Amino acid sequence: xxxxxxxxxxxxxxxxxxxxxxxxxxxxxxxxxxxxxxxxxxxxxxxxxxxxxxxxxxxxxxxxxxxxxxxxxxxxxxxxxxxxxxxxxxxxxxxxxxxxxxxxxxxxxxxxxx
Amino acid sequence: xxxxxxxxxxxxxxxxxxxxxxxxxxxxxxxxxxxxxxxxxxxxxxxxxxxxxxxxxxxxxxxxxxxxxxxxxxxxxxxxxxxxxxxxxxxxxxxxxxxxxxxxxxxxxxx
Numbered sequence: 001x002x003x004x005x006x007x008x009x010x011x012x013x014x015x016x017x018x019x020x021x022x023x024x025x026x027x028x029x030x031x032x033x034x035x036x037x038x039x040x041x042x043x044x045x046x047x048x049x050x051x052x053x054x055x056x057x058x059x060x061x062x063x064x065x066x067x068x069x070x071x072x073x074x075x076x077x078x079x080x081x082x083x084x085x086x087x088x089x090x091x092x093x094x095x096x097x098x099x100x101x102x103x104x105x106x107x108x109x110x111x112x113x114x
Numbered sequence: 115x116x117x118x119x120x121x122x123x124x125x126x127x128x129x130x131x132x133x134x135x136x137x138x139x140x141x142x143x144x145x146x147x148x149x150x151x152x153x154x155x156x157x158x159x160x161x162x163x164x165x166x167x168x169x170x171x172x173x174x175x176x177x178x179x180x181x182x183x184x185x186x187x188x189x190x191x192x193x194x195x196x197x198x199x200x201x202x203x204x205x206x207x208x209x210x211x212x213x214x215x216x217x218x219x220x221x222x223x224x225x
Contacts, residue, residue: 059212
């Protein structure tokens with residue numbers, strides 16, 4: 001069973017402050033993703049990584065940056081949080097080396113920006 | 115643009131009945147179609163997928179049907195149980211890093 005740990009699970013912060021969410025996996029999977037989930041929008045891809053130091057933008061990447069300095073960790077940073085970034089953030093890994101969309105998700109990180 | 119949508123936002127079924135959750139997609143180039151289940155407070159969980167060269171695939175109590183002519187995808191759950199209550203998402207993937215999710219359908223199972 002793929003193991004993903006997201007931290008923190010819950011965070012409340014103020015507008016303009018930096019926030020970093022961490023995703024840690026234990027299975028050495030190559031592909032990792034950050035999604036956000038908002039009512040009425042399903043899940044939307046923010047950024048993804050296809051290897052150490054290899055990342056790219058998804059459909060809603062503005063205001064977010066990512067880093068992957070080692071295989072097991074994928075960090076999502078909000079440089080200056082805004083209220084529109086209040087959301088639930090999910091990290092995922094691809095279970096298929098072919099990237100067929102079969103994803104394993106973490107438990108989520110709920111972020112509230114006041 | 116690309117979109118994955120659902121016909122019904124909520125579905126209520128009696129325990130023991132079969133459930134059918136529908137989904138429309140718009141990208142003819144999508145190669146894989148996937149169903150996810152999300153329980154309250156948890157991340158989405160993979161249920162089953164189907165490749166574009168198939169029209170039906172069965173799993174344990176679930177069947178996914180794909181109709182490429184009308185760009186329609188459905189998930190059938192046999193003998194629906196209370197534990198099936200959740201939000202179900204369809205998603206499409208073109209074989210790369212981009213998996214597009216629909217908005218979700220909430221399934222209520224009445225005892």
